[in-house]
Amino acid sequence: MTSSSPPGGSARRSRGRPAVPLDRILATALQLVDEEGAEALSMRTLAQRLESGTATLYRHFGNRATLITHVIDRVFGEVELDSSSLAEVSWDQACQTVARAMFDTLGRHRKIAPLLIEQTPTGPNAMVLRERCLAVLLDGGLPPDLAARAYATLSRYVLGFAIQLAGSGDDAERERVSTHFHDLPSDEFPATRAVADSLPVPLEDEFAFGLELIVDSLRRLRTP
Amino acid sequence: MTSSSPPGGSARRSRGRPAVPLDRILATALQLVDEEGAEALSMRTLAQRLESGTATLYRHFGNRATLITHVIDRVFGEVELDSSSLAEVSWDQACQTVARAMFDTLGRHRKIAPLLIEQTPTGPNAMVLRERCLAVLLDGGLPPDLAARAYATLSRYVLGFAIQLAGSGDDAERERVSTHFHDLPSDEFPATRAVADSLPVPLEDEFAFGLELIVDSLRRLRTP
């Protein structure tokens, strides 16, 4: 009650209170996840940040799951894919560009990936992204059934790695694991010890490495 | 109190109560996850199934996370990998066998995958599995740094797909998505409509498809 004084006599609350705009709810929710993690996105915490009450949120969303659905599609909306530049590059480069754009966006919102497990995204932005990805595969000369499988593999691949980004970026954990591997007895763990210097591999490198392997093989599957 | 009667007069509770064996805690915890999902594994629910109290669990595990760590390594212990049969097959077949064995086990415990995101598994069973996988890659002729990256890619690939198994297997959801794709306007979504009959692809097929693509490319990277 001490925080805000009425801004002049005229700008009074119309009736009840000004409605909380849906866009502000989603922006605040995404910000909350980015800053504090997916589990911090509780109805209470979100309502607090909006200086509102939990029941207000239930006016816009039936439950926490649908709120999350909307937050997710907001993230899909951030994927940057320039159509013209996609058309200029080779087929396999286009594949990698789409996958990387998706991965980069999810990398910018590392903490949101765990929320993506539960549902196949069917928000408007997700639909558009899938369409463009499938268009690249079909234009590249893959027959529809193979294009469908290639798309599914690629999107699962991206999502699978993106989800693991959540537990990544923790230097202390990386250090702990590396030390653990170096301290292993060489008689029981010769192979692990032999590659201990190269582990753990940063997840971003892993992603790029595997993506190249997949797209390379995919290229050979096109109609010859 | 009605469930068990003392087996003869001598086998009395030594002092206090008989300790709850750690193995029974873990078996019950895994069963709970398998039956009701990862989020059902609450300290309270687990204690209830054990006919014990939550504080008893904190005698064995400092917190819920370490309890989960132990449950996870129990699952890794179920991965079936016959050493001799691995030695008989070709290098790329061995790769696929290891990856599939891991995926199959996680498929048998679909609901545990979400718990795997947070931590790099370093339990005893996980360590042994990694060692054997790396041995295959090194024996196959990959130099250590490449073997490390190949291993990381493969294990991330398996885990990434396994995590997504959690939200899979729901026929209603598959039907919903399929219908949604078929009802799209063909002018806005020509590519999606063109492959709508082939979507969604079962996750197991996706996994096998992508795994083959990766191993195919990996085979070409060996010392020629």
Added chain:
DNA sequence: ACCTGAACACCGTTCAAGT
């Protein structure tokens, strides 16, 4: 020693009551 009940500070969700 090991277990227990009760407590603390949280959740998602609902609903009668306010303006």
Added chain:
DNA sequence: ACCTGAACACCGTTCAAGT
């Protein structure tokens, strides 16, 4: 119409008190 406070049935975790 839209928002609010309080309630209900849950969490993970801790701790004094029991046997």
